[in-house]
Amino acid sequence: MATTSRRDFIRLSALASGMLLVPNFLHGLDKHGMPLMPGSNGKRLVVIQLSGGNDGLNTVVPYLDDLYYKARPGLAIPAKKVLTLDSGLGLNPAMEKLRLLYEQGHVAVLNSVGYPDPDRSHFRSMDIWQSASASDEYLHTGWLGRYLDSIPGGAAAHSAIEVDDMLSLALKGEQRMGIAVQDVQRFYQASNQDFLRKAAGQHQEAHDHHQVDYLYKTLIETQQSARYLQEKTKVYRSRQSYPKGEFANHLKTIAELISSGVESRVYYASLGGFDTHVRQELQQGRLLEELSVGVYSFVQDLKQHREFDNTMIMVFSEFGRRVAQNASGGTDHGTANNLFLIGGGLKKAGMYNEAPDLQNLDQGDLMYQIDFRNVYATLLQNWLQADAAGILGGNTKILSGLM
Amino acid sequence: MEQRALDRKLQHLYWRAGFGPTYRQENAPGSIKQAVRQMLRDAQHQQPLLQPAYRPLEEGQNSMLDANARLKQQRERRQSIEQLNYTWLNQMVTAREQLREKMTLFWHGHFACRLREPGLMQLQNNTLRQHALGxxxxxxxxxxxxxxxxxxxxxxxxxxxxxxxxxxxxxxxxxxxxxxxxxxxxxxxxxxxxxxxxxxxxxxxxxxxxxxxxxxxxxxxxxxxxxxxxxxxxxxxxxxxxxxxxxxxxxxxxxDxxxxxxxxxxxxxxxxxxxDISGLLERMFTAxxxxxxxxxGAKIKSPVELLVGLQRQFAVAYADSRSPYVLQRALGQELLQPPNVGGWPGGRNWIDSSTLAYRLRIGPALLQDAALAVYLKPDDDSEPSKPTNGRKDGLRIARAKASIVGLEKRLEKVSDDALVSSISQLLLQVPLKPETKQLIEQGIPATASRTEKIHQIAQYMLSLPEYQLC
Incomplete structure (x- = not known):
């Protein structure tokens, strides 16, 4: 009964203000101080995925380690070019803007992040990262999807938004799923095309065929989320300048969604092209610059709207690369890698742990020091205030002091 | 048995035991038993994938290759995989041994291997096909x-x-x-x-x-x-x-x-x-x-079932071997590349807001001869992505033409008034709500020719969630 009257109230107020209906599956109001999601603490997570296996050793460079220079005679970055940070580590020269953020105390670098029995297939390793499984375990849900499942009362589809055309496994839960939106306007037009909207309208009530019911329900939720996003974002446009390119555009879209007051807990964006088996230097440099300048603009944008303190950015890749270079001017698939956390709410910025150990390798590969699932656990538990053990299966540890 | 009831059962059988019905009417079986026997007889035939597969260097030699040789190798391997994929997909469309191909797909998802070498893929696929029904x-x-x-x-x-x-x-x-x-x-x-x-x-x-x-x-x-x-x-x-x-x-x-x-x-x-696999299936299909x-309609079509089914019903002709591959990727089922040894989880896992939107768009786009554009996720295992650098990377376009000639011919004896009902029976495994039928009726311009009407109705049907079920 309560739902009915609340829905009526939404409908009335929507008519009064001349707005479109707010999705009727939401369990609260988004304006005037009432949180959309019960238990939400107003914090959000932005995940940036570097696809292809970013070469971590040429991203955060151990420029005081002779072994690094020995393993990469043609590919190592000369010490004088490295943008120094702490503990004998420095950034790739393409990442000046990221160093700026680092100096401002907004960046934590976690070294040697990985998992036991690493897999060197891009697809499989990305699946492991996205589903948060062990390497001999096959899950068909993602860690952020399971986070959506765990939200009491149910989360709307747009509680987790991937700026893309396709939805990643990471955002698929058992009961709930995020949505993939590349462009809010296009997403709205495509899902609310006249015939489909009318057909869906005829299927608002439960259908006695369970699959018909399920498909229409998914369709209706998508349409509602599209309408909600369209309505929310139609006025505001970011004035922050971003570099050229799809990736920066996606970050800009996320900033606009955040600044428009869209109530989402999770955003997801990817930058691809890191599979640098061949002629790595130029390619990786360009990509790292795109990453660094894009993230910097994004942070400035959020700061202007006082949203940076509520936002945590995680940058990861499915694996690092082998310590030694190959014969094609590149590097082959490796194992453990570094990971960035960027946010105004970091309690411990800087180098979180020591530089990778190039002395003790596993057949030419780095050995991991931090299990990536502990990073997830920390983000879920300490940042999103979710039940990390329930979502990740209980064997995880919280990285203390980070956030 | 009343002919219409039998037709519906046959349609169900053809969707489940094969990749969907075609509009051929000749030699239609007179009973389910007969139809199942016919399918099993047809399935005795087998056609291995003959696509000559590219054979690469031995593993481990990759890291010794210079840049150009390495890029060339990647390109050749990718083309070979694409060809193999295309060959198999077309075989599912045309083979009279529908059940054998359907079972090959089943075992492909059961003994799921995500391989890199097209030669190994081909060999494995043919082994599965050979023993699929034994x-x-x-x-x-x-x-x-x-x-x-x-x-x-x-x-x-x-x-x-x-x-x-x-x-x-x-x-x-x-x-x-x-x-x-x-x-x-x-x-x-x-x-x-x-x-x-x-x-x-x-x-x-x-x-x-x-x-x-x-x-x-x-x-x-x-x-x-x-x-x-x-x-x-x-x-x-x-x-x-x-x-x-x-x-x-x-x-x-x-x-499920x-x-x-x-x-x-x-x-x-x-x-x-x-x-005895084929004996078990016979029992299942005649129960x-x-x-x-x-x-x-209790099953959600897998992407491959959806694509092959469309191809069988609407004589879909792809502009190139890349197009069906792009669609498989966009829908989340790439033949010869199951996600992991667990295979495709299937069922409702096929559906999210994006894949559903693509599914609803594909049929109408094919009928309108429109290209489908999609940004694919990178698949660095088979196709290393290039740096974006301001360029729209990942954008792929699928082009194909579909024809309603078969459907039109099948509807020869149907009056204009009955078109929506008849087409919905031919294309959908679950009945439409009366108001949805009405909605479709309202969408047909009164002045349209018969062919235009059929075209329009088919487009509406293919854009409905009901078409996703079999």
């Missing part, structure tokens, strides 16, 4: 000695001195018994029995006796100097294997919701018959319950 123990043995399988599950590295348990574990967990019917110790012992199983550079199985652990093993309560063959025999002696396989087949052919009594009955017969109205 006795399960023969299939199990053949696929266990398949080079692609041995490579994917690291049995090449399974040696007496350092056993690798990967293959043994998946045989028990995913291929035969299922979780909970063996112990960790059984896995260890089985792994010892499989030591020495490998393959050579020509893609042939080899038994390396010197790496084989010939000592005694205790496996599931039996003790002996077991070989790999012995382990596989012991595994199929356990009726749980029959139950596990039957359950999976039931999910594939009947419904398992029915324990039916599965128990079927699997008991399966076990007694010595695991009365198989045609219960509640089961019609």
């Amino acid at each position: 006795k399960f123990p023969d299939l199990l043995l053949a696929i266990s000695k398949d080079p692609g399988m041995l490579q994917f599950l690291n049995n090449q590295q399974n040696r007496k001195r350092s056993p690798n348990e990967n293959f043994a574990r998946e045989v028990l967990e995913l291929f035969t018994l299922g979780r909970g019917y063996y112990t960790e110790q059984d896995i260890k012992e089985a792994a010892r029995a499989f030591t020495g199983w490998g393959y050579n550079a020509k893609g042939e199985f080899v038994f390396r006796e010197r790496q084989h652990d010939a000592g005694p093993k205790t496996f599931m309560g039996h003790t002996g100097n077991f070989t790999g063959e012995d382990i596989l025999k012991l595994v199929v002696q356990n009726p749980q294997t029959a139950t596990f396989i039957t359950q999976k087949l039931y999910t594939y052919f009947v419904s 919701l398992p029915d324990t009594p039916r599965i128990a009955k079927l699997s008991a017969w399966f076990y007694k018959s010595g695991y 009365k319950w198989f045609y219960e109205p509640a089961l019609a």
